[in-house]
Amino acid sequence: xxxxxxxxxxxxxxxxxxxxxxxxxxxxxxxxxxxxxxxxxxxxxxxxxxxxxxxxxxxxxxxxxxxxxxxxxxxxxxxxxxxxxxxxxxxxxxxxxxxxxxxxxxxxxxxxxxxxxxxxxxxxxxxxxxxxxxxxxxxxxxxxxxxxxxxxxxxxxxxxxxxxxxxxxxxxxxxxxxxxxxxxxxxxxxxxxxxxxxxxxxxxxxxxxxxxxxxxxxxxxxxxxxxxxxxxxxxxxxxxxxxxxxxxxxxxxxxxxxxxxxxxxxxxxxxxx
Ligand code: ADE
Numbered sequence: 001x002x003x004x005x006x007x008x009x010x011x012x013x014x015x016x017x018x019x020x021x022x023x024x025x026x027x028x029x030x031x032x033x034x035x036x037x038x039x040x041x042x043x044x045x046x047x048x049x050x051x052x053x054x055x056x057x058x059x060x061x062x063x064x065x066x067x068x069x070x071x072x073x074x075x076x077x078x079x080x081x082x083x084x085x086x087x088x089x090x091x092x093x094x095x096x097x098x099x100x101x102x103x104x105x106x107x108x109x110x111x112x113x114x115x116x117x118x119x120x121x122x123x124x125x126x127x128x129x130x131x132x133x134x135x136x137x138x139x140x141x142x143x144x145x146x147x148x149x150x151x152x153x154x155x156x157x158x159x160x161x162x163x164x165x166x167x168x169x170x171x172x173x174x175x176x177x178x179x180x181x182x183x184x185x186x187x188x189x190x191x192x193x194x195x196x197x198x199x200x201x202x203x204x205x206x207x208x209x210x211x212x213x214x215x216x217x218x219x220x221x222x223x224x225x226x227x228x229x230x231x232x233x234x235x236x237x238x239x240x241x242x243x244x245x246x247x248x249x250x251x252x253x254x255x256x257x258x259x260x261x262x263x264x265x266x267x268x269x270x271x272x273x
Pocket of ligand 1 (some may be wrong): 125127128169170171172173174175176177178179182
């Protein structure tokens with residue numbers, strides 16, 4: 001899996017991602033992360049990539065052209081790495097659009113229709129996007145290449161977004177100073193789903209959200225700490241009872257802490273039966 005991060009602050013994302021599990025996954029070649037500086041594609045001698053906003057308004061906007069040139073360079077690099085210059089990593093998919101007119105496969109987890117099915121995924125990190133979920137991470141983990149576009153200042157000229165972006169993602173209903181931290185969050189959560197990235201293959205499967213529930217409480221040694229004892233069932237060695245207890249705890253915790261998730265879990269369980 002290759003992540004291509006378009007940013008004005010490449011060192012920020014690389015430094016944030018090169019340690020611990022994600023750093024080891026990079027060393028092992030399980031994932032590749034490149035940060036491409038949008039400023040390298042500035043087309044003026046001052047390397048300026050932002051300008052005033054038409055119609056007025058505070059702050060500056062990132063201009064369309066450097067973002068587009070940066071995207072084009074990454075797209076070409078991906079095609080070259082695939083050894084197939086004709087591979088459909090273009091944003092121009094008019095022919096495919098026709099082919100898939102009646103298909104519903106080209107929808108992402110939010111039901112947003114992409115312009116064509118096999119299009120290179122370009123994720124724009126923005127508070128105006130669909131809120132990022134585990135389901136979306138699973139969907140992105142199926143891709144071989146993902147471009148993550150980080151905005152700064154007041155955002156990016158809408159025209160280039162219309163041309164290149166396939167997915168708008170928000171990491172929550174609050175506003176940050178740029179898309180770099182959100183991009184790091186997406187890279188982290190998608191990477192841990194790639195086989196081999198976590199030492200323990202089963203752990204990604206059974207954790208929070210994978211079945212729509214929060215994770216049950218967990219304990220390690222010592223058996224008694226601050227007069228608190230580890231629940232007896234976990235010391236029993238009876239696997240079926242342990243599984244039952246954990247499931248009940250997960251349900252209870254979800255009901256108490258995330259009533260929204262609990263409601264969905266109950267209605268999904270009803271639909272399954
Ligand atoms: N950029 C600024 N705030 C953001 C958010 N909440 N999610 C994604 N990108 C952002």
